[in-house]
Amino acid sequence: EAPVVLVSACLLGEACRYDGKSKGSSPVMRALEGKEVVPVCPETGAGLGIPRPAVELKGGAGAEVLAGRARAAEVESGKDRTEAFRQGAELALAAARRFGVRVAVLKERSPSCGTQGTHVDGAVVRGQGVTAALLSQAGLIVVSDEEL
Ligand code: SF4
Numbered sequence: 001e002a003p004v005v006l007v008s009a010c011l012l013g014e015a016c017r018y019d020g021k022s023k024g025s026s027p028v029m030r031a032l033e034g035k036e037v038v039p040v041c042p043e044t045g046a047g048l049g050i051p052r053p054a055v056e057l058k059g060g061a062g063a064e065v066l067a068g069r070a071r072a073a074e075v076e077s078g079k080d081r082t083e084a085f086r087q088g089a090e091l092a093l094a095a096a097r098r099f100g101v102r103v104a105v106l107k108e109r110s111p112s113c114g115t116q117g118t119h120v121d122g123a124v125v126r127g128q129g130v131t132a133a134l135l136s137q138a139g140l141i142v143v144s145d146e147e148l
Pocket of ligand 1: 008009010011016017018040041042043044107110112113
């Protein structure tokens, strides 16, 4: 049976990014050849629109947001988006559980999907986005598109 991999939908060519673009990646497509793929976009899954205002994490990376010690907010307006980001992460985890997924390939540096780096307080720092943090905590192996 082919392994099932959870993948950030924007890496598969879906134009679901905050700026209305995709990040379709041929290395990712090549690495996923012969595997079953479950595409997820946590942010649009949680009801955020396309395009949508850019969001960054405030006060800490994804694990801190999940622990209630940091939050997600729109960069320009400061509008709080923590709930949507948590909800998006939960949706991704639910999809992973439903399809028996052990590995996720996620878009690097996104405040949801970043696995090695993400946007916190105006800078890209080492740390995971909210979805990557929740999937890691649930025991999935989380890799970024840039590691493939
Ligand atoms: Fe959606 Fe994640 Fe891609 Fe952002 S990085 S568009 S949240 S799949």
